[in-house]
Amino acid sequence: MTTISRRTLIKGAGAVAGATLVGAPAFAQDKVKVGFIFLGPIGDFGWTWAHNKGREAVDAALGDKVETVYVENVAEDASAIPVLRDLAQQGCKLIFTCSFGYMDQTLEVAKEFPDVKFEHCTGFKRADNVATYNSRFHEGRAVLGTIAGKMSTTGVLGYLGSFKIPEVVLGVNSFALAAQKQNPAAVVKVVMIDSWFDPPKEAAATETLVNLGCDFVTTHTDSPAPLQILEQKGLFGLCQGADMSAFAPTAHLTAIEDIWGPYYILRAQAIVDGTWTSTDTWDGMVDGTVVISPYSAAVTPEAVAAADEVKAGYMAGTFDIFTGPILDQDGVERVKAGEVMTLEQLAMMDWFVKGVESAS
Amino acid sequence: MSAEFIILAIITIVGLTTPILLAGIGELVVEKAGVLNLGVEGMMLMGAISGFAVTVMTFNPWVGILGAAAGGAAASMLFAVFVLQLNSNQVATGLALTIFGPGLSSLLGVGFTGRIVMPFGSLFPASLAKDPIWQLFFGYSPIVYFALIMVPLTAWFLKSTRAGLILRAVGENDLSAHSIGYSVRKVRYGAIAFGGAMAGIGGAYFSMVITPMWAEEMTAGRGWIALALVVFAGWRMGRLLIGAYFFGILMALELYAKAAGFSFLPSQFWAAMPYVMTVVALTFISARGTAGSNAPACLGKPFLPST
Numbered sequence: 001m002t003t004i005s006r007r008t009l010i011k012g013a014g015a016v017a018g019a020t021l022v023g024a025p026a027f028a029q030d031k032v033k034v035g036f037i038f039l040g041p042i043g044d045f046g047w048t049w050a051h052n053k054g055r056e057a058v059d060a061a062l063g064d065k066v067e068t069v070y071v072e073n074v075a076e077d078a079s080a081i082p083v084l085r086d087l088a089q090q091g092c093k094l095i096f097t098c099s100f101g102y103m104d105q106t107l108e109v110a111k112e113f114p115d116v117k118f119e120h121c122t123g124f125k126r127a128d129n130v131a132t133y134n135s136r137f138h139e140g141r142a143v144l145g146t147i148a149g150k151m152s153t154t155g156v157l158g159y160l161g162s163f164k165i166p167e168v169v170l171g172v173n174s175f176a177l178a179a180q181k182q183n184p185a186a187v188v189k190v191v192m193i194d195s196w197f198d199p200p201k202e203a204a205a206t207e208t209l210v211n212l213g214c215d216f217v218t219t220h221t222d223s224p225a226p227l228q229i230l231e232q233k234g235l236f237g238l239c240q241g242a243d244m245s246a247f248a249p250t251a252h253l254t255a256i257e258d259i260w261g262p263y264y265i266l267r268a269q270a271i272v273d274g275t276w277t278s279t280d281t282w283d284g285m286v287d288g289t290v291v292i293s294p295y296s297a298a299v300t301p302e303a304v305a306a307a308d309e310v311k312a313g314y315m316a317g318t319f320d321i322f323t324g325p326i327l328d329q330d331g332v333e334r335v336k337a338g339e340v341m342t343l344e345q346l347a348m349m350d351w352f353v354k355g356v357e358s359a360s
Numbered sequence: 361m362s363a364e365f366i367i368l369a370i371i372t373i374v375g376l377t378t379p380i381l382l383a384g385i386g387e388l389v390v391e392k393a394g395v396l397n398l399g400v401e402g403m404m405l406m407g408a409i410s411g412f413a414v415t416v417m418t419f420n421p422w423v424g425i426l427g428a429a430a431g432g433a434a435a436s437m438l439f440a441v442f443v444l445q446l447n448s449n450q451v452a453t454g455l456a457l458t459i460f461g462p463g464l465s466s467l468l469g470v471g472f473t474g475r476i477v478m479p480f481g482s483l484f485p486a487s488l489a490k491d492p493i494w495q496l497f498f499g500y501s502p503i504v505y506f507a508l509i510m511v512p513l514t515a516w517f518l519k520s521t522r523a524g525l526i527l528r529a530v531g532e533n534d535l536s537a538h539s540i541g542y543s544v545r546k547v548r549y550g551a552i553a554f555g556g557a558m559a560g561i562g563g564a565y566f567s568m569v570i571t572p573m574w575a576e577e578m579t580a581g582r583g584w585i586a587l588a589l590v591v592f593a594g595w596r597m598g599r600l601l602i603g604a605y606f607f608g609i610l611m612a613l614e615l616y617a618k619a620a621g622f623s624f625l626p627s628q629f630w631a632a633m634p635y636v637m638t639v640v641a642l643t644f645i646s647a648r649g650t651a652g653s654n655a656p657a658c659l660g661k662p663f664l665p666s667t
Binding site: 359 | 368369371376474566578580581619627628631
């Protein structure tokens with residue numbers, strides 16, 4: 001039996017350090033490590049699942065140069081900090097933090113590791129080594145809202161949200177405005193469940209919205225639970241993150257698919273090339289980041305036509321749902337006729353448009 | 361507010377209540393035997409995946425429910441071996457099960473993500489539950505009726521049977537029960553297995569009834585509410601039933617208040633309510649002095665016989 005004394009430890013450490021030095025040229029060709037922290041389990045078939053697909057795309061495209069690691073189920077609180085530190089200490093050169101709630105934690109850890117680059121998803125705070133990236137999900141919401149507005153018979157639409165953050169507010173407003181273009185009397189009932197992933201609560205909230213008269217529900221949470229409730233009730237749903245038709249073949253009309261792969265590959269390549277800089281990227285439908293899943297057979301031809309028009313408008317850059325006049329919940333005009341809201345304004349939108357019924 | 365609306369709301373409440381009621385019944389029996397098993401969340405998840413997996417493989421939800429009970433009980437046996445055989449700290453071991461359960465269930469569930477089964481739906485034929493009023497009574501999954509039957513059945517077992525008396529004796533004074541010849545360990549093994557099986561069925565209510573799918577961590581903290589429920593109920597079965605529905609109503613009220621556009625209370629308030637109410641109940645219990653307390657005297661203490 002050997003006892004480890006402090007001296008042998010130091011010797012050992014020296015040997016390791018020496019080995020690292022000696023080995024440095026050999027390791028120069030070594031793979032660049034890229035880390036990801038995820039909010040939910042990668043098997044949520046929604047948000048985190050889509051981000052993990054993006055990570056796998058990096059593996060597939062740059063597997064010879066890049067090695068990816070990920071941590072799932074990281075809470076959006078202080079517990080994200082040690083996880084991020086750990087990834088940085090493991091040697092990750094680039095770390096993606098894939099949810100809004102990691103914003104301040106990302107900046108804090110980025111300060112401690114100036115040589116590590118960070119990318120925060122859906123946030124708005126940047127630093128020299130912290131970039132932000134987002135997706136114009138609201139473009140997809142406009143397509144979903146068009147379908148729901150066209151097909152709904154009650155004109156009461158449900159929106160199952162997570163938190164009142166800009167991303168969700170934009171989604172609600174875009175959905176409501178698009179629905180009102182088809183049916184001016186359409187109202188959108190919003191429930192925020194204070195969680196991204198809580199299948200029982202998502203299910204109960206969906207039942208609640210249906211009981212209150214909604215015949216369509218769109219989800220801004222991450223599990224297929226709401227769709228399964230709608231399937232049981234013979235109603236229709238529109239979801240986000242990924243195509244969830246496997247869970248509800250009849251209820252699933254279409255979904256907003258998040259395609260992160262191309263961006264992740266681009267940024268990982270930039271690390272390999274040494275050209276990475278802190279940027280703010282907000283890609284949309286035209287960039288291939290926001291994709292609408294194939295419509296199910298239940299979507300009526302009129303709804304398909306109206307939805308395709310919105311889609312084509314975004315692809316051609318001729319349509320923007322946030323074009324005035326836009327009134328807020330109290331009927332006050334916030335955007336004048338003909339004006340289009342800028343991305344900066346959208347990023348900080350914290351008010352709901354007319355026709356949205358919400359608790360906050 | 362129409363009658364139909366109220367009926368639909370009640371059906372939502374039943375759905376929210378049943379899993380915590382099932383887990384609560386099991387945990388109450390465990391605690392009555394003097395054991396504090398904090399690993400309810402882990403056992404619920406093990407039951408959720410076991411029930412779902414068995415249903416996928418056998419196409420039979422009844423067998424699936426047995427699988428859920430077995431899965432929850434198996435998870436509880438891990439806890440039991442440490443606590444009863446090795447006299448480990450119950451709180452620490454229970455917490456370990458809370459961490460281990462989600463991990464193991466995720467591992468077992470790898471091959472089952474993305475699959476669906478038919479929901480373990482109505483016990484009675486759909487024609488009987490066509491009218492809303494009838495739906496209120498006959499529209500539920502068999503698990504709902506099972507939970508409601510288990511309340512008086514378990515209460516009767518604890519109060520009026522010899523075995524129930526022994527179980528309570530073990531929970532109140534393990535050394536005395538031991539000295540008159542009862543096997544404290546065997547009784548506690550039995551109680552813990554029952555608690556695990558009930559938590560497992562409670563977990564399966566998520567994966568087989570509400571949303572017939574498997575998703576990691578799909579119980580999302582309901583196990584903790586079940587634990588709070590037992591304390592809220594003051595270890596009494598009747599109050600457990602009332603408390604479970606009270607918590608269920610609170611959870612539904614949050615959603616209805618939000619969907620109806622009422623913003624008089626912040627949502628965090630609603631989420632904290634079950635725990636706040638538990639603290640309030642505890643305050644009442646302690647204010648009445650020890651005479652009013654129904655907590656088992658040996659709760660959480662290791663059994664260390666001198667012989």
